[in-house]
Amino acid sequence: MDKIKILIADDIEETRNVIKKILNLEKKLFEVVGEASNGEEVIRLIPKVNPDIILMDINMPILNGLEATEKITNEFPYVNVIIMSVQGETEYLKKAMFYGAKEYIIKPFNYDALISTITATYKKYRERQVSLLIKQEERSKAKIISYFSSKGGVGKSVLALNSAITLSKEDSKKTLLLDMDLLFGDISMLVNQYNQKTIFNAVDDGQVDSYENMKNYLYKYNENLDILFAPLNPEASEYINRDSVEKIIKNFENYYDVIIIDTGINFDNNNLYILDYSEVILFVSTMEIVSLKNTKLGLQVMESLGYDKSKVKLVINKFTQNYGISKSEVKDVFTNKIFAMIPEDQKIVSISVNSGQPFCDNHRYYKSKVAKAIKSMCKKLVE
Ligand SMILES: Nc1ncnc2c1ncn2[C@@H]1O[C@H](COP(=O)(O)OP(=O)(O)OP(=O)(O)O)[C@@H](O)[C@H]1O
Ligand SMILES: [Mg+2]
Known part of the structure; x- marks a missing residue:
């Protein structure tokens, strides 16, 4: 030694x-x-x-x-x-x-x-x-960006999906969206696809060892965006270990410009690997006090994991003026700068969630504040 x-x-x-x-x-x-x-x-x-x-x-x-x-x-x-x-x-x-x-x-x-x-x-x-x-040295092509939060329901999946779409269309990046919320992943629901193959099938079929095999389990959303869905039921997640997750990411990273990963809300082995390996972690919080508190704790954990501040970026979602907490007060709580603020728009987001048609892919909503905020966040991510 x-x-x-x-x-x-x-x-x-x-x-x-x-x-x-x-x-x-x-x-x-x-x-x-x-x-x-x-x-x-x-x-x-x-x-x-x-x-x-x-x-x-x-x-x-x-x-x-x-x-x-x-x-x-x-x-x-x-x-x-x-x-x-x-x-x-x-x-x-x-x-x-x-x-x-x-x-x-x-x-x-x-x-x-x-x-x-x-x-x-x-x-x-x-x-x-x-x-x-x-x-970090081993990493080759794709920029790996994970969405994480320490509380459920803050909008991780909606943001992951809509930013993957934006990157694939507006920024012409060859993009892969991995739904790694293995217990409760719901990206398939958000795009109205219920009978597609999932990561569970790939693992169960013993196909995770090569890109050629793995690509048969992807859903082609558009010319530039592929999606690997999470298992349909939580029990299936037990069969997917860190080793499979590592193989899957490494197989794909040479074939895409960007990989967006939606993660679960804990620090289990799979998630830790994903967070370690990501170049950027977008830590999503809302302005609600419980979410802010959990975010603060989560950020401390990230610090103790040795991630530096440029890797972990704070994203405030569902932003409104009506929370009784101002942006500057939020800034005081966190030493991490706020990377992006995505406004709340219950109508547009609910319609798009319920219909399985993401708002960043709907010409009626292109000019909405929420879509614009996602576009400018994506620009910053790949600039
Ligand atoms: N900017 C927004 N404005 C209004 N509502 C939003 C916004 N973003 C997300 N939502 C709503 O918040 C809810 C949770 O979103 P989502 O499922 O993406 O969160 P999540 O963090 O992935 O949750 P989970 O812990 O269940 O995975 C959804 O009903 C969605 O409609
Ligand atoms: Mg989710």
Whole structure:
């Protein structure tokens, strides 16, 4: 194993020396690559010494440990921060974890606690990060964009479908829509197609190993858009594992410009693979307080998964002025910028859902605000 590169940040020299002494006892495992006495120095040192782990004191002058942690999460998402604090700083600790610290350790600590905290944190996050990097490098053609939410009914499927249509028609992209909401996928209903093959048939027939076989399970929506439907009943989803999902996506990605994925609302194995592998995650929320709360939690999970902010984009759907919450208040809640706001239009959306004719494919609604908002979001996605 490579040595774990550690940067020590504490304003008290004696503390730094004690930590160094402990780490030097395990020279085969650790290398102290730098020392800093305030947060600003930490930020300056990171690109120079390239640490795996930063041991960060909370209270430091100039830029304190909390602010520095927040900056690191944004600018250097692959560096793992372990916060060092004294007893009784629980509030600070919670904040530190919120800002993206991966672990904490209470001072004064002993030899064993320090060594095991560092090694466990490194192991837990490094392995995932390395595999994420490899996956990103492996990626070839299609841009993979997933719709995700941490609450049901926010409009994920309507947005996934209508943006796939828009990309295929307006932007002339060869597009694949994968309904990976394996339990409750309803894209087939939204396009009025009930007796088509689904992903379940492909898995059940043992055909997921090649593109040539898989393409027989697609529904051709238009010249540029194919759809793979979700299973017709929830029980079937049990037969579709991460391995099949991976094979399906990898088979298809060389044949499309864009793959849009509608996901389920949990972090199960299949979904985690999809989210890891996506280039962009469109996190859908509405302005309702419950949805906003769940979104905030969901975004924290994404942060702890090591996704950086440019990958996870916030989309507010069903936007109206009537929620009693303004756009600027929503902005205050989230550190992620709002990528797109899709207005509420109950009439147009309900008619299109009920008739199985998506509004982005209906000339009567081309000029509606909701269709226009989707068009401009799609432009931003492929620009
Ligand atoms: N912009 C909008 N304006 C008005 N109604 C909308 C809008 N977007 C979606 N809806 C409505 O919200 C409901 C839920 O939409 P959809 O099924 O796409 O959500 P979902 O997040 O995929 O839900 P599920 O958790 O069931 O998968 C639908 O009845 C749809 O008509
Ligand atoms: Mg849905």
